[in-house]
Amino acid sequence: MKNYSILRLLFAVFLLYFAWPYIPEAVAPIEKLFWGAWLTFLILVIGGNLATLLNISHPPVMEQKVSHQQEKVQQHERNY
Template sequence: MRHYVVLRLLLAAFLLYVAWPIIPQETGFVAKLFWGAWLAFFILVVGGNFAALLQMVSPPVMEQKELRRRQASNH
């Protein structure tokens, strides 16, 4: 599950890398508004993925032993 969060962060970083050179070239009000909204959405995406990444913790040792026991009995 953790690798999906990292992949989404990498994809967002790649999209910013592609878009960054184009941002200063736009001069119209609508273009600036679009890029402002795009950057705000980028910050929301990165923040949400970092929050999801930080909330992923391993279960306590007792639960890990129970999960291993269940997996062993199922196979």
């Protein structure tokens, strides 16, 4: 569902909005490592949700809608 991807993107931007002022204040190497890892994870989250939103990748299994007919076809393909 595209609604979930949009909500996750908005939440990621919301978190970035609050984190951005604290990123330049990092002085110690461990702080820089933390913010680097945090920003990397944020980019992965945004990229994954954009890929789902733009139909580049399939949404998670829980968000996929499979009709009864498609389920029978998939089960038939797995058997052969």
